[in-house]
Amino acid sequence: MDLLDRQDVLLLNELQRDARQTVQQLAAAVGLSSTPCWRRVKELEAAGVIRGYTALVDRAKVNLQLCVLAEINLGRHQEGEVQRFEAAVAQSPQIVACWSTTGQADYVIKVLVPDIQAYEHFLHETAFRLPGVTHVRSSVVMKEVKSETRLPIELPARGAAVGKPKKG
Known part of the structure; x- marks a missing residue:
């Protein structure tokens, strides 16, 4: 397995700070x-360690003030049903993150919309119509305490390295 060395970690942290x-x-x-x-x-790009570059946009300044975390349950967990659900989630622009989880919910989604009316519309026109959905539990985010995009990549000890997937 190829490894990230100290220079790679420094580069990744620096690029996460400012990719421009x-x-x-x-x-x-x-x-x-x-x-x-x-x-x-x-090399980091070719290995897929760096997946791309993006701009961080202030969501309030683009009229996306409401953030909702919704727990989703599916009726059946057959492969085809799960694939249809995940494909539909990928097509919904309001869903900006989706995680398959353990515990009470099968999935947790992060939804960004302008206001509560827009979320209600999203629920009826999108969430409740996602393939296989039987239950949606919504939690409105009152205050964003921390929202970090940087990964906490730590420097390896001198002479050590951290794991990196092999190329190809």
């Missing part, structure tokens, strides 16, 4: 020269 840096800025921040820095980033 030039290669020169990134190289200076992690103590590499530009060419090896660029090569490492390309």
Whole structure:
């Protein structure tokens, strides 16, 4: 198994902080020269460690003030039903995250909409119509205490490395 070394972790943390840096800025921040820095980033992309780059948008400034976490239960857990449910979830733009879970709910979804009326519309026109859904329990988020996109990648001890999937 290929491993992430100290430089890879530094690069990942720096890119998570600001992915718009030039290669020169990134190289200076992690103590590499530009060419090896660029090569490492390309290797991390090719290995799928870096899946892409995105902009962080303030949801309130784009009229998505209401965040709801909804627990979903399916009536049956047959493979076809689960696949249809997951495909329908992937097609719903209001559902920005979905997790298959243990415990009382089969899935937990995160829904972003402008207001409670929009959520009610979402429930009736989308959630209740998702394949196999028998129950939806909604929790409205009152205050977002922490919403972090950065992964907490820790530096390995000197000489150690952390796991990274093999290429190909």
